[in-house]
Amino acid sequence: MRANHTQEHWFVTADNRRATLFLGKKDENNRLRVEEDRSVENIHEREHERGRPSALGSSGSGAPSFASFGHTGDEEQKRFVREVCAWLKQAADQHQFAMVTVFAPPEFIGHLRPELNGLSSRVELRKAELTRLRPGALATHPAVLEEIERQIKPLNRR
Numbered sequence: 001m002r003a004n005h006t007q008e009h010w011f012v013t014a015d016n017r018r019a020t021l022f023l024g025k026k027d028e029n030n031r032l033r034v035e036e037d038r039s040v041e042n043i044h045e046r047e048h049e050r051g052r053p054s055a056l057g058s059s060g061s062g063a064p065s066f067a068s069f070g071h072t073g074d075e076e077q078k079r080f081v082r083e084v085c086a087w088l089k090q091a092a093d094q095h096q097f098a099m100v101t102v103f104a105p106p107e108f109i110g111h112l113r114p115e116l117n118g119l120s121s122r123v124e125l126r127k128a129e130l131t132r133l134r135p136g137a138l139a140t141h142p143a144v145l146e147e148i149e150r151q152i153k154p155l156n157r158r
Helices: 043-051 072-095 106-115 117-122 142-156
Strands: 008-014 018-026 032-041 056-058 064-066 100-104 123-127
Touching (some): 008 142, 018 072, 032 072, 043 072, 072 117, 117 123
Parallel strands (some): 008 100, 100 123
Antiparallel strands (some): 008 018, 018 032, 056 064
C-alpha cells in the first residue's frame, strides 16, 4: 500500500532577485510533480540599476573614476527580504500549509532568518541556489527530493 499520494509539499526558491512558491505532489507512481504557484521579484534592484552610474563614472575633471555604491545593495536586499517574508505569510495564510521549505543561498538565509518572526515555526531554511530551475528540474533535484522525503517519513509513521 502506498501512502500519502495526495500530500502536498510547499517550497520556495529564493535569492536576491526573486522568490517563487511551488507546490509539489507525489503522483500514483510516487514521482514528484511540481507546479509554480506565485512569485515575487525584487523591484528595488531594477529601479536602482536604471539610475545607477556605471562602475566607471567620471570625476569633475572628466577623468574616469569608480563610482561609489555605498550600502544601497545591502539595504535593498534587506528590504526585499522583508517583502518576501510578508509575501510568504500571505501565501501561508491563503493555502493553510503547516510547513514550507525555503531554498536560498546562505547570505539570503542569513538576512531572512531574523525577519521570519511569526513564520519561523512554519519555515524550514535550506542552503541551495535553485531559483533558475524550472518545475521539471526541481521535481528531480536531489535537495528538493531529500527535503520532501524527510517531511514524509514522520507522516508515514503515524
